[in-house]
Amino acid sequence: MPHTDRNLALPLDQSRALSPATMRDRLIVGLDVPTLKQAEQAVRDLEGVVSFYKIGYQLAFAGGLDFARELASGGTSVFLDMKLLDIDNTVAKGVENIVRMGVSMLTLHAYPKAMKAAVAAARGSELCLLAVTVLTSMDEQDVIDAGYEYDPHTLVLRRSEQALHAGMGGIVCSAGEASAVRRIVGPDMAVVTPGIRPAGSDHGDQKRVMTPAEAIRAGSSHLVVGRPIIGAADRRAAAQAILDEMASA
Numbered sequence: 357m358p359h360t361d362r363n364l365a366l367p368l369d370q371s372r373a374l375s376p377a378t379m380r381d382r383l384i385v386g387l388d389v390p391t392l393k394q395a396e397q398a399v400r401d402l403e404g405v406v407s408f409y410k411i412g413y414q415l416a417f418a419g420g421l422d423f424a425r426e427l428a429s430g431g432t433s434v435f436l437d438m439k440l441l442d443i444d445n446t447v448a449k450g451v452e453n454i455v456r457m458g459v460s461m462l463t464l465h466a467y468p469k470a471m472k473a474a475v476a477a478a479r480g481s482e483l484c485l486l487a488v489t490v491l492t493s494m495d496e497q498d499v500i501d502a503g504y505e506y507d508p509h510t511l512v513l514r515r516s517e518q519a520l521h522a523g524m525g526g527i528v529c530s531a532g533e534a535s536a537v538r539r540i541v542g543p544d545m546a547v548v549t550p551g552i553r554p555a556g557s558d559h560g561d562q563k564r565v566m567t568p569a570e571a572i573r574a575g576s577s578h579l580v581v582g583r584p585i586i587g588a589a590d591r592r593a594a595a596q597a598i599l600d601e602m603a604s605a
């Protein structure tokens with residue numbers, strides 16, 4: 357049962373939190389490629405090494421939703437990174453249809469009303485609903501520019517607490533926040549961290565980054581890695597090196 361430092365009522369019906377059994381179950385590769393053909397190639401390149409893929413905006417709008425169904429029906433875990441946010445009814449109806457796709461994880465922005473609507477719509481299903489707290493590409497100034505009066509860390513913690521009480525299955529945050537988030541949400545909720553960069557690799561637009569070993573030590577249940585694997589000359593070797601580093605932590 358998740359716990360919190362503060363004395364707050366816990367949700368009765370937590371969205372399913374995945375319990376990864378092996379390191380392989382904990383590495384999620386972002387299929388951030390422009391075409392279905394390239395996504396299929398990436399999955400072929402990584403066959404036997406990677407068993408969990410994330411499909412986001414780019415691929416979703418190029419046939420990625422059917423590909424997500426196909427992967428899921430073949431037994432591969434799929435994280436649909438749709439970062440939903442809308443009025444309650446629209447969120448609920450969207451989630452009801454996403455449940456039918458058979459994917460394992462789905463993201464929503466961590467707004468309390470949207471989270472509650474999604475949790476109610478996913479109740480009884482296997483779908484793990486993840487709350488996106490603050491995007492890892494955002495730093496303090498970006499958060500201020502977006503109109504919030506909190507610094508990113510405080511906002512992440514506040515939203516994690518709200519996600520816990522909405523009954524979400526997990527949190528998406530930067531690995532730098534993972535240990536503090538873990539203290540809030542307890543041992544059972546997923547803590548999924550993008551912004552992972554092996555030492556010496558290019559950060560791209562990510563601002564709050566950590567290495568794979570640091571992310572595991574910080575309490576991440578799952579690591580999301582895109583460009584360091586998808587952009588590598590040898591994808592299998594890049595994924596294996598990250599898995600080895602995760603295991604060493």
Ligand code: C5P
Binds near residue numbers: 386490529560580581
């Ligand atoms: O290429 P890279 O490893 O930076 O990819 C990270 C992936 O995680 C991207 O698909 C991005 O959309 C996603 N993501 C993120 N920050 C979040 C949530 C998702 O970077 N807070």
